[in-house]
Amino acid sequence: MTCVTMCINGEAVTEDIEDRTLLVDFLRVRRRLTGTHVGCDTSQCGACVVHVDGEAIKSCAMLAVQCEGREVTTIEGLAEGENLHAMQKAFHECHALQCGFCTPGMILSALDMVRRHGAALDEATIRHELEGNICRCTGYENIVKAIRQGAQEISA
Known part of the structure; x- marks a missing residue:
């Protein structure tokens, strides 16, 4: 297990996770941010795209531990309350x-x-x-x- 700290949708998050945990699984399972979808597990479909430090990445191809100290934005982090982006x-x-x-x-x-x-x-x-x-x-x-x-x- 590795202790990872990152900022997800403006919220600081620290958790112990297995080194092999994919970012998409961390977001969906551990953080319950289910707007990030798993479509192919091979980085071909783009359903899992999130932003890491402002750049689009496919979260099924990135380990959560690679986000140590980084800013992650999911679809849930775009709207401001009821006001859509x-x-x-x-x-x-x-x-x-x-x-x-x-x-x-x-x-x-x-x-x-x-x-x-x-x-x-x-x-x-x-x-x-x-x-x-x-x-x-x-x-x-x-x-x-x-x-x-x-x-x-x-x-x-």
């Missing part, structure tokens, strides 16, 4: 979800795109950046629209 609103307004399984990972990936590219995200860039996220329901038309709308609102 601009990207969450955009996904809702653009009907960019159906079953919702991929949505948390898509939103966190989208926010990383905005961080790196700003409001200038074009359709080709968004589609290229989404290659690591799989949606089995919506196609990607509304997801692309939502990311463009969210990027504009965030950058305004």
Whole structure:
């Protein structure tokens, strides 16, 4: 067991965990943050995307002990009370979800795109950046629209 301290969604957390514990399992099982999904266990689908120190990572491919002293943000950490984050609103307004399984990972990936590219995200860039996220329901038309709308609102 290793004692790990990290900040999750603005809250300091210290726990003893097995060295082999994946970040996704730590978040879902130990912290009960079930918005982070396990879709493939091979880092192919993007359902497990969270931010570590502001960058999108696939939490099924990272050990929780690697987050020692780091800042982790999950989908639960985006909204402020009942007020959705601009990207969450955009996904809702653009009907960019159906079953919702991929949505948390898509939103966190989208926010990383905005961080790196700003409001200038074009359709080709968004589609290229989404290659690591799989949606089995919506196609990607509304997801692309939502990311463009969210990027504009965030950058305004």
